[in-house]
Amino acid sequence: xxxxxxxxxxxxxxxxxxxxxxxxxxxxxxxxxxxxxxxxxxxxxxxxxxxxxxxxxxxxxxxxxxxxxxxxxxxxxxxxxxxxxxxxxxxxxxxxxxxxxxxxxxxxxxxxxxxxxxxxxxxxxxxxxxxxxxxxxxxxxxxxxxxxxxxxxxxxxxxxxxxxxxxxxxxxxxxxxxxxxxxxxxxxxxxxxxxxxxxxxxxxxxxxxxxxxxxxxxxxxxxxxxxxxxxxxxxxxxxxxxxxxxxxxxxxxxxxxxxxxxxxxxxxxxxxxxxxxxxxxxxxxxxxxxxxxxxxxxxxxxxxxxxxxxxxxxxxxxxxxxxxxxxxxxxxxxxxxxxxxxxxxxxxxx
Numbered sequence: 001x002x003x004x005x006x007x008x009x010x011x012x013x014x015x016x017x018x019x020x021x022x023x024x025x026x027x028x029x030x031x032x033x034x035x036x037x038x039x040x041x042x043x044x045x046x047x048x049x050x051x052x053x054x055x056x057x058x059x060x061x062x063x064x065x066x067x068x069x070x071x072x073x074x075x076x077x078x079x080x081x082x083x084x085x086x087x088x089x090x091x092x093x094x095x096x097x098x099x100x101x102x103x104x105x106x107x108x109x110x111x112x113x114x115x116x117x118x119x120x121x122x123x124x125x126x127x128x129x130x131x132x133x134x135x136x137x138x139x140x141x142x143x144x145x146x147x148x149x150x151x152x153x154x155x156x157x158x159x160x161x162x163x164x165x166x167x168x169x170x171x172x173x174x175x176x177x178x179x180x181x182x183x184x185x186x187x188x189x190x191x192x193x194x195x196x197x198x199x200x201x202x203x204x205x206x207x208x209x210x211x212x213x214x215x216x217x218x219x220x221x222x223x224x225x226x227x228x229x230x231x232x233x234x235x236x237x238x239x240x241x242x243x244x245x246x247x248x249x250x251x252x253x254x255x256x257x258x259x260x261x262x263x264x265x266x267x268x269x270x271x272x273x274x275x276x277x278x279x280x281x282x283x284x285x286x287x288x289x290x291x292x293x294x295x296x297x298x299x300x301x302x303x304x305x306x307x308x309x310x311x312x313x314x315x316x317x318x319x320x321x322x323x324x325x326x327x328x329x330x331x332x333x334x335x336x337x338x339x340x341x342x343x344x345x346x347x348x349x350x
Contacts (some may be wrong), residue, residue, distance in 0.1 A: 001107075013335075014120070014196040014332060014335070017116075018117055018120065018303055020329075020332075022327075023103075023106065026106045026155070027105075027106045027321065028107070028341055030106050030317065031317075033311070034314065034317060037288075037310070038310070038314075038315075040309060041054065041306070042054075042216065047303075047306075049303040050109070050303045050306045050307055053254075053303055053304060054127045054306040054307050054310070054311075055242065056256075056257075057255045057256055057307070057311065058254070058255045058256075058257075061251050061252070061254045061255035062255045062311060064250075064251045064317055065248045065251035065252050065255065065311065065312070065316055068244050068245075068247045068248045068251055068318060069244070069245065069248045069315050069316065069320075070317050070319060071240065071244040072240065072241050072242075072243075072244035072247075072248065073097075073098065073101050073319065073320055073323070074083070074240075075236065075238075075240030075241040075244060076097055076100075076101055076143075076151070076237065076241045077094055077097030077237075078099065078233045078236055078240070079142070079143070079233060079234050079236075079237025079238050079241065080093055080096060080097040080100075080231075080237070081093040081097075081233065082144070082226070082231040082233045082237075083129075083138060083139050083226055083234060084118065084122060084132075084135050084139070084236050084344060085122070085127070085220070086131055086183065087229070092331075092334075094117050094327060095142075095327045095330050095331035095334070096117075096121060096327075096331065097327075098320070098324045098326075098327035099117055099118075099324050099326075099327045099328040099331055100115060100117055100118050100324075101320035101321075101323075101324050102320050102323070102324015102325055102327065102328060103117050103324065103328075103334065105291060105316075105317050105320050105321040106321065107325070113180035114135050115139065115140070117163045118136075119132045119133075119136055121331070124335075133218065133219075134218040134222040135218055135222055135226075136219075137215050137216065137218065137219025137220075137222065137223075138220075138222035138223035138226055140202065140219070141186065141219055141223045142223050142226065142234065142238050143241060143242075145183065145223075145238070146238050146239055146242040147242050147270045147273070148179040148180075148182055148183050148270065149167075149179070149183065150242070150266050151175055151176060151179040151266065151267060151270045151271075152176045152179040152180040152183065153176075154172075154176070154263055154266045154267060155172045155173060155176025155177075155179065155267060156172075156173070156176045156255070158172040158263055158267070159172035159173040161323070163263055164261065164263070165263070165264065165299070167280070167298065167299075170295065171298060172267075175267060175270070175271060175319045176270050179270065186216070186220060188222065189216055189217070189220075190216060190217040190220040193217065194213060194214040194217045194218070206226075217298050240317070245269075245316075246262075246265050246266060246269050247318070248315060249265050249268075249291070249308065249309075249310055249312050250262060250265050250314045252307075252308040252309075252311040252315075253300070253304065253305075253308040255308070255311060256304050256305040256308055256311075257304070258300065258301060258305045258308070260295075260300055260308075262311075263302070264295070264298045264299075266296045267294075267298065268291065268294040268297075268298055269291075270293040270319065271290065271294045272280070272287065272290035272291030272292075272293070272295070273287060273290065273291070274290055277297075280307045284323075284343070286339060287313065287316075288309055288310070288313050291309045291312070292305055292306060292309045295308075295309070
């Protein structure tokens with residue numbers, strides 16, 4: 001029987017779900033699934049063309065894809081600081097941002113799980129829990145809004161023929177309308193107010209919907225306040241996180257000899273990334289399947305798409321995980337060091 005460590009009075013210890021042993025156990029299945037996916041591509045019959053493409057991938061484009069993913073992650077770090085705590089030291093910002101990205105590689109729900117780590121650190125540092133909740137929702141909304149706005153705009157200009165390639169209204173106007181509807185819904189729902197809290201008699205679903213509505217109301221208000229402050233790092237970070245990640249897909253297609261129109265990348269990216277919301281370890285299978293199916297629907301060659309999406313997925317998993325692991329170790333070691341009074345302490349009135 002394994003003996004649990006005895007807590008030291010006054011010493012901050014991370015919750016069980018963020019302990020290295022627990023995180024390692026969660027990372028192993030995802031890594032194994034990626035290995036299995038690669039083995040299927042390498043060994044399964046009928047995938048000779050995909051194997052040929054993978055063996056002949058252009059190293060320069062793949063290196064560029066890694067660098068672009070690094071820029072996307074750096075953009076995440078840039079927007080983290082002004083949204084959660086503008087006077088946080090950059091070292092802490094770096095550690096928290098990369099730790100969240102690394103956590104997102106092994107936790108499902110499109111990066112929401114990674115925000116839980118930052119929320120715990122900020123709460124330990126003195127930030128009030130309601131403020132953390134509002135800013136976490138605001139962070140998620142601002143980060144995702146860029147994607148939806150891009151699809152709404154690109155879908156319209158593709159539908160009216162201002163840019164190519166020419167696709168049916170089903171692949172242009174419909175996604176644009178759906179993205180605009182989501183944006184409108186997020187903006188309209190808070191106008192009706194948070195509503196009255198549901199009691200025990202309203203059922204679990206009713207209480208969950210009520211809590212979600214209150215979180216959305218507070219998050220949208222917080223997001224509007226953040227955007228009105230016009231902090232350039234928020235805009236640079238949000239746009240960069242989205243743009244550079246799109247560019248990774250563009251580069252992986254080029255690595256296998258296919259030039260995919262950037263408009264197709266922008267449209268397929270949002271629809272494909274929706275698979276990351278599925279409760280799968282690291283989004284594995286959801287993101288891959290969503291991206292593959294959407295790109296093929298937009299007319300990209302099947303074999304090239306399989307190779308490009310596989311390369312993108314490997315980069316998306318390993319780069320944040322490797323750098324995030326180093327950042328997480330540094331963050332964990334600094335929790336109880338007297339020379340690291342840099343966890344964000346925010347007055348309740350802020």
